[in-house]
Amino acid sequence: MSTDVLIGDGETARLAPHSLRAAILGEVHARPFTPIAIPSRIVHFAFDTSGARAQADRANLVKFCESRGLLAPSAAEKHHRAPFGSTVLRWEQHSEFTTYTWEMPADPAAAPFHPDAASLALPMRLVPQPGPLLVAIDLHLLAEDLPRTAPERLFDNASLAVAENSDGAAVYATDFQPGPSGFVRILVANRQMSAERAGALVQRVIELETYRTFALLGLPEAQRLAPSIAASERRLVEVTEQMRHAGDLASNHKLLDELTALAAEVEAGAAASVFRFGASRAYEEIVEQRLQTIGERKVGGLPTWSSFLARRMKPALRTCVTTEARQSSLSLKLARAANLLRTRVDVELEQQNQELLKSMNARTRLQLRLQATVEGLSVAAITYYVVSLFGYLAKAAHESGGVAVDPSISTAAFVPVAGFAIWWTVRRIRKKHIVGEE
Template sequence: MSDGLDLGLFRLHPLREAVLGEVHARPFTRLAPSVGVVRFAFLAQGEEAAVDRRGFEEFCRQHAVAAPDPLAKHHQVMIGPVTLRWEQHSEFATLTWIRGNADGAAARRFGDVDESLQSLIAALPQTGRLLVAIKLEVEEGKSPPERAAQLFDRNSLAMVAVRSGAGVVASDFRADEQGFTRILICDTGLSPEALGALVQRVLEIETYRMLALLGLPAALDLAPSVDRIGSRLVEVLQEMQGAEELKLNNRLLGELTALAASLESGAAGSLFRFGASRAYYELVQSRLAIVEGGEIPGYPTWSSFLARRMAPAMRTCAAMVDRQANLSVKLARAADLLRTRVDVELEQQNRDLLHSMNERTRLQLRLQSTVEGLSVAAIGYYVVSLFGYLAKGAHDVGLPVEPSFASAVFVPVAVVAVWVIIRNIRRHHLKRGGASMAED
């Protein structure tokens, strides 16, 4: 009986396939002892990552194997006896070379890479910067502590039994003469699926460990700058207590702004790095919780060994993030206080300026009133003089007009008329000026 229900009846989300397939990304590879693994992790983003991807696709075509799909982030191919796993992440890519050893580990030294594998590795160059280089060997052995003691530095050797109890993982986390970190897995009865999962998780622990520790150099590089900003902030706050001049307060405000800009520039540049380090550290912890089972007497576990080295580095990064956040808040608060002081001083200056302008305006009004009075007298004098000429002319032509008496009688009339006219003109101008200010 067939099920006729079809999802084509619905409008599918464009990201459904990607989300559905995410839980199946980067599957484990079935492995069996004895096997050797070489892993490289390269930091590459943007164009570098695109170049490396095209290089891997060309490598696959040259060796007549399937190239990855355009949107694939993981691909695995077989080239003769060698298995190559390619994985691309947000800021790095890994190349994991896996080769079997039919004759067992006794046929070669730990970590030896034959010429054929060396040729394959050299044929796939990367433009990204190499960060992680690991050599991992899976051996069958009845005495893992003795084998690990032969390979690693006893002073930094960490060893742990896997959770299933059928294997032991050991490493001293030191770089050998060629720069590789060496890891030993002693298989005491793991299934191929369990061994493949264990190998992948152990490789991820070392890869993410290195990526997580990238935040420490960034924190150490930022420390002198943050110290300088913090010290200068204290000095500026002390200067603020005695600063009363507007010019000095403006200078201090400009310096606080420059300090805030410098701090935010460093914080923005380190934001991704510190966030990534925290995420990688959490991945290391989760992988350790999955892998680790019982302890090996006389040896520290991977968790305890890495905790003594990684935890202080992660606390340093977290402390730097907290210092940046606290300094940012303090700088903003100090700038607000200083800006308030500057605003108050500016308001005081503006008030004094308005007061002086009012005084000058009152003086101008008094002067204008005086000038208006003089203007009335002067204009009235000229008007009376003109009227006197008219009266004399009328007297000369025989009209019954006494020029002196007529001029004397006309004086108050002329003065009042001139005063009224000047007053009306001033009121008209004041009214127009008030209307213009209201429109503005």
């Protein structure tokens, strides 16, 4: 894809853009705020679509839109808006979840949250469920301000949080608890917002509840890992105490194997939870950013969303952070203990090797002595046989009259010659073997 860029005096040049330019520029506009009618009911769902479920959900949405003659999302779109009748569907796909938001007009005369959200969620049956449900929100956007006692009548006072935005143009309230139909109810009362500002506020409030829920997914993972981390910490203390008293190589080898198994278990748990804890931190940052953008102000003596979440949500997220820090610290301690024990084992092995080399040297010296003795005996034995053969020859020669020298004298004279010749031959053979080995 090329781009026409003006250069000079009205001239155009066709320039080749970067392959990611369109995606980067489009990301800023991927999830725009859209105006919303006042009053309205918004039913919002968030489903876990990690893995292959995301592609299946996109295919189902495309079929849904095409069957009703609506514009379907492209393969690269992460956000889609599909109006049909008086209802508007907003679909958003994120890294591990997908949201369906159904916007529909509300009766100005109807009481808040009437009719029940279960009857309004029927359009969700038109699309196959994308995955396990995690978030279900019933948001009622009122056209007028709330009576002073309205939040206390509608929500559980023990967990009620109420606030108004930075300029007081709207007030919003919830108790963060699922109602009888399983929906978390949120009430937004308009004071002087336009449709555009109402759409922006509603989207931020819905995102607050959605990301709050996904941020807390790290807590069950932290609770699952806590017992194994505590057991590994206790066992590390026991092993390090045993290291102080273990002296033999077999005991140190056993402790090293146990430390290695502990380290593998801790690393496996850390690898399995690294994404979940990282995602919880990212979602927490988004929640805080949304709260700062809204700019909350207190309403009466009721807690704001920020204060409520700081009191109820922060401890759970700190548990995740603490668990991750314990994993990292335990992994580091196990690595140090294993390195210390491995060093001790290496030193003990080196000492054993030195003792073994000394023993081998002693055996080699003994073998050389034995070899020298055997060589001497061999030279004497071979000399004896050679001299004996020579004696037979000398005696035969003397008796035949060919040699006048006495055989005994000639045999005696031949003894040193034979001995020296055999010794010299054996010595050459040994030197030849030594050179060949080198």
